Amino acid sequence: MKKGKWIVLLMVLALLFSFQTAAWAKFPKKPLTYVICFNPGGESDITARIQQKPLEKVLGVPVVVVYKAGGGGAVGWSEMMRTAPDGYTVYGTNLPHTIVQPMTRGNTGYETEKIENVYFFEFTPNILAVKADSPIKTVQDFVEFAKKTPGTTVGGSGEPSANSLGTAAFAKLTDTKLTYISFTGSGAAVPALLGGHVVALMTYTSMAAEYPDKIRALAVAADKRANALPGVPTFKELGYDYVEGAYRGVAVPPGTPDDIKKVLQDAFAQVNQDPGVIKKMEDLGFIMEDYGEEASRALVKKLSVYYENLLKDLGLLKK
């Protein structure tokens, strides 16, 4: 038993040593937790991983990526409402998810206005895509096909999401009847297209960048062409007034002090200027954006109005 007692003593000492306190350093002085509200391996995970090391350099503390998937992000965001607002836990946020979920679902556990977005760093516009060997070669071809075949299947990621609402908006615009089929993620939608189970995908630019020889992007739903897909026209160029996509950013729990939010905002902004980060993101089809805290608030307001109207038109608003 002697030996046992010594081991116990050593362990207790080790324990005490690990209680490090540094009461004088300013924020941040201990590791930061970066919560991804989706499954590992998805796009939010990839962007976070790209940012992780540069963030650690800028902030000077380790950044730990953890996952809290569920409900299309809702589980993570509802938890954010109850997390300590000390700035040590940041949550990845997505638009339009955080806007349309409360509008269509009822009790998601969070309200759009309560989410304190600190920075939006990228935008992935929708693209309309078909198989590389499909006879459909332009958007015009697709619209003609869809008019002849009511119920044409279009796959995408999530519901409600930029993909699903975009499909509905596009269908309205072109006066066609499209059947949107939601998949758990863009990564699940692509095999469905490649296997011929759906006619087209309303997915994100990142998919076209990741599978360049397998899928043909017909058009991009953005104001200007994506750097990763220079040959793909925008819908606007083709005469369709259709812009839609997802924004990705970070937010903190409500009540976080302003100076902490500023530190986080500046850190993410700095990381977003890092050429290594920019290259990796753009290669994957993400479009860099630069919305600071103020700009984020304005963006959310503007988009909320847009989506409320869209949802009302589609009859999806929860009373």
Add this chain to the structure above:
Amino acid sequence: MIEAVANAFGHILTLKVLLMILAGLFGGLISGALPGLTATMAVALLVPFTFSMDPTEGLIVLGAIYMACIYGGAFSAILVNTPGTPSSIGTTFDGYPMAKKGEGEKAILVATFASVYGGIVGVIFLLFLSPPLANVALRFGPPEYFWMAVFGVTIISSLASKNVLKGFLGGAIGLLISTVGIAPIGGDVRFTAGYPPLQGGIELIVALIGFFCIPEVLTMVTERQKTFHIAETEHRKGLLLKTFVDVMRRQGNLLRSSIIGTVVGILPGAGGSVANLVAYNEAIRVSKTPEKFGTGEVDGIIATESSNNAVVGGGIIPLVTLGIPGAPPDAILYGVLLIHGLRPGPELFSMHSEIIFTFIMSLFVATILMLPVGVISGRLLHKTVVRIPIRFLAPVIFFLTIIGSYAIRNNITDVYIMLTLGVIGYALKRLEFHPGPITLGLILGPIGEMGFVQALLMGQMLPNKWMIFFNRPLSWVLIILSLFSLFWPLFIKKIAKGWKIKEM
């Protein structure tokens, strides 16, 4: 090809890389053995550590972790009736009874040999047959996934041979529990009683820990013995060799289960959890002594453990050929490849063939090394667990269940759910409802529902939308398999009765 292979081995057989593989194997083994730490989590956790390594080395370590993790799940399945990963659910059916009979060490050895065998088969398919197999995976669309889920559910009729009604009831309950949360199509919030954390639904691991582990621990408590398991098996020399021979004799089972594992691994959305149970079912079907399964039959462990390790190789096939992850941990490998600028797909084989070959060969080496690592750790673990008095073992197992169910999603709600399901599972166990069918329902529910509703939407393009389930050849293959699987066990029983009467 030969040159590439030789080059790859040149890279791998260095001290540094071998040590990395060993470290990965140990890490994977431990996380596999701890219920609650899944292969996906283990791989995800260690990704940041790989940032400082070059891509090849990073992939090698992650691959070793992945392979060992799936194998490690067998340890807790055998020792405490809790699958360490969902891929080892079936291992509890025969592994745990063997442990209770005092054959725990033998069970672990069987699991080791089977896992290594399955892993190698999976990698061989990966190396030689990737392109054609990957294309088969694409042919699986929503209707096929639905029928696959139906086929999965019919397995219950073999698993629950004692009382088929109870088995299917359990399965149905599992299916119902799986619907809690957000509906896959339409995004409705279901059965959450207004409690937001339930939007994420019931996580599989949490349910596994609850249904398998808690009832066992509670039983330990009621039986009030001093120690757990019949520890009085003297360590027989030559057990290693004897078991090896015994396992290798059963080539049919080994090969068939490994192929099942590889094929299921190729299908995106289905992984080790489905593979091990399908392989188990098939093993029962062809066995001359089906009634022995569930009491400690070696063939049972062989089926589950070889198939689940074959999934590793199988899941990587669509990943490297099509860029589509075949199993959840592959999604993480996919992310790692992307971050390092390696785009999965044919490009990977043409432009970065060195990296890919080295990775595949490293899986080979890691699997083989798993043998000594597994045998040594397995024996050690068995000796230790068997000696710990229940008054320490039971609380510590509770401790591990709490950590495990929390670690999945960092959600304290999950821990409460785990305990609740555990109590329900204990009650059901007293009523002779086996946890296997329930977890099968839980696993297949999302796959089946998603396939069903998506297929109906696909059917919108047809004159009658219900025809979508019946107008594709691949669907019919699965439908026939399901009918076969459902009625065969009952058919066999009737024939057996018939023979008995004739003999009399």
Add this chain to the structure above:
Amino acid sequence: MQGDRAAAIVFILVSVVFWTQTSGLQYNGAIFPRAIIIFIILLSVGLFVQKTVGKGEEQKTFLPPNLGYVLFSIVIVALWIYCLDILGFIVSSILFLSILTVVIDVKKTSPLGIIQVVAIHAALVGAFWVTFHLFLLVPLPEGYLI
């Protein structure tokens, strides 16, 4: 007999409750759960009939021996989970691990024994904490204390 038939009734009741919850859902979200519920109700009725009409097999008693210990364990673990948020991971774990160990023991534990138990559990929990929380950065429940 009794246990199974009671279980069948419970399943039917639970199914009905679930059914009522499906009223607000869209077609796509409701169709699968409803099909399952019907399945459960049919099987439960089947089970009830089977056990009422069938031969009298041996039925394990539903309530286990030493029911007190089982209930105690369940309550203690529930309390433990609750305290994780308040007392923190390390303190609650050491506390409840020790309580369980002492109570479950077949023989009575002496006061010295209790100290030994607490020490062993402290070492165990500490080792876990160091490996998982500090080294691997796995998130563990956190509370006001540690």
